[in-house]
Amino acid sequence: MRDVAVIGVGMTKWGELWEKSLRDIFVESALEAVKDAGVDRIDSMYVGCMTSGLFVGQEHLGSLLADYLGMGPIPALRVETACASGGAAFRQAVFEVGSGASDIVLAGGVEKMTDVGGDGATFALSTAADAEYEVYSGVTFPGLYAMMAVAHMNAYGTTREQLAAVSVKNHANGAKNPHAQYPFELTVDRVLNSVMIADPLTILDCSPITDGAAAAIVCPLEMAKDLTKNKPIKVLASSHATDTIALHSREDLAWLGAVAKAGELAYEQAGLSPSDMDLVEVHDCFTIAEVCTIEALGFFERGKGGASAESGETAIGGRIPVNPSGGLKSKGHPVGATGVAQIVEVTKQLRGEGDKRQVKGAKIGMTQNMGGTGGSCVVHILGAE
């Protein structure tokens, strides 16, 4: 495999973008990435998208988006592994460049979620769970994560206040991110007293419904300095693991096996350990998800992630800053775009372009993007050259 570098990233403001279509938001982000990299062509592209068929009645996204980006007839492929689709699309782009098949590849992610109502969105998202043996009984995604939270609380004494602190921390970061859907600060009381969705998770423990896209461009590391003026960001590891998509089939309902596995593989590839990471963007689709992922990735001992945000260890300036972008909670969670947006954030941080949310001196960063309740997980480690 050739060494691969990220040379351009793009993202636009996320939110309820009623005036824009899926193709508009994708093309805007992709053009930002092309402009950022300063390249005049793309050889191939991958698009992470979970379920445009259910959200907007549109499949065949690769060709549609290559055409609207003005890049046809390049090969273009949509990649799907639920909410980890974006991370998986980036991984495919890394493989294509690494293998020598192409030199300049764009990895994008997109989801247009507000063209359906709340019920339509609940149904579309539920397809990432086991349709026949979970969803059939009326379980929703907040419900599945709530059951992980109850299992974690029961086993380790994690509290609702500790979970709320994750939301408060991510909103404090997101308030400094101009692209965030909800760039405002919260308090623990406000999280605890907001509407209960699935006990013990309130609406402010949950990531929102978002329209958004993000894009990243990769090329061989050795070509980076000829192609772009940006500081190249090297891909140090790219890993992927799976687990049962039904939560009930797992031995420990409070443990994310695919995240732990993908993390181990990534550390091994990069020859690094958790203490080498300067920051990490994790998949905090719910507050409990951040707690479980930072344990599985080895930043906290098993069962000890609950107090992470409350203690300040995961804040910007803490021992291991988690989700300096604001995470899915504050930045928004257009499911297929999320994994690529994590790459965008870590790239900016490693270039020193994190603005008011910059992690000082960041040289190595990790992204962790997962599908469903952790049935799939994609991890990347990036490093400043």
Next chain:
Amino acid sequence: MSTSARYWREIPQRYRYEGAKCKGCGEISFPPRIVCKSCGGREFDTVELAKQGKLLTHTVIRVGPSQFADQTPYAVGVAELDDGVRLTAQIADVDFDELKVGMPVKLEFRKVRDEGEAGIICYGYKFVPVR
């Protein structure tokens, strides 16, 4: 939405609680699998699930899908049955304050939901507390 063919296909699990017991290692798969998750075995006996078990976790769904609108809020949980099988279901006939990890439950055959106007009425198992 379930087509009638899909619904019919799932009846052995939903109505009769049929699992597949691996002839190699004895683990029960529910729903049945073609390849045993534990040992890779391909031969199974059809067995009926244990009817009792205990809750491993639970929640109360307060914002549910439209097919469950008339039941919202409702409790759901994951239970481990006495034969080791784990499954997800609604918890019926329970005060939400009673929900507790480790709580003994039994499986009962109940109406699960309507599939909308002129749709199928869906049945299946729910957990009920053992008192």
